């Protein structure tokens with residue numbers, strides 16, 4: 001993976017493809033950190049709320065070179081993270097010309113917020129776009145002090161099973177977990193996002209099969 005600010009074009013006679021991946025979720029759930037670790041290799045220790053940022057990186061996918069346009073969004077709201085493991089709702093997106101809509105990625109810090117807040121937004125604005133739900137900050141599951149504080153509030157870190165269950169409820173394509181801080185599973189998330197976005201584009205380009213049956217309108 002290399003960081004690269006170039007735009008799509010022809011390289012060695014082959015056209016480079018572009019994907020647009022958008023990440024959404026509550027403020028502080030770890031969106032910027034995930035994108036920065038992936039695209040630049042840096043983990044930002046200090047929290048600075050994002051407004052809107054775009055990172056560009058290039059990934060090799062088989063023999064193809066794909067440009068990933070990664071859009072960071074403002075979580076806003078200052079919602080507190082109820083569980084130490086933030087569950088992220090990710091939606092992921094499609095290839096783009098500059099005018100096409102996204103293949104986005106959403107992140108979400110609480111299972112209920114993924115269901116109640118972010119997914120309806122994504123479903124409305126990016127219907128049909130591949131979606132990945134992400135559980136961030138998995139390292140905090142092992143943080144005894146955090147876990148103790150949570151327990152005092154009658155809470156526990158979100159489990160993998162809860163994440164999977166939320167994925168089913170919101171009909172996301174996949175649930176993945178990561179720790180940006182320790183660079184665990186970060187590459188896997190974007191590899192899956194790339195794979196599913198490309199598959200989504202392929203599907204969209206295929207001519208619709210005629211079923212021969214009547215459609216109800």
Ligand SMILES: Nc1nc2c(ncn2[C@@H]2O[C@H](COP(=O)(O)OP(=O)(O)OP(=O)(O)O)[C@@H](O)[C@H]2O)c(=O)[nH]1
Nearest residue numbers: 027028029030031032033047049050075137180181
């Ligand atoms: N322990 C731990 N902390 C993390 C991890 N990822 C992010 N953080 C911390 O969580 C805080 C918020 O991270 P950001 O990446 O800025 O969160 P964000 O979702 O972009 O926040 P907004 O810009 O407000 O939407 C920062 O203090 C990060 O250092 C992680 O994997 N593990």
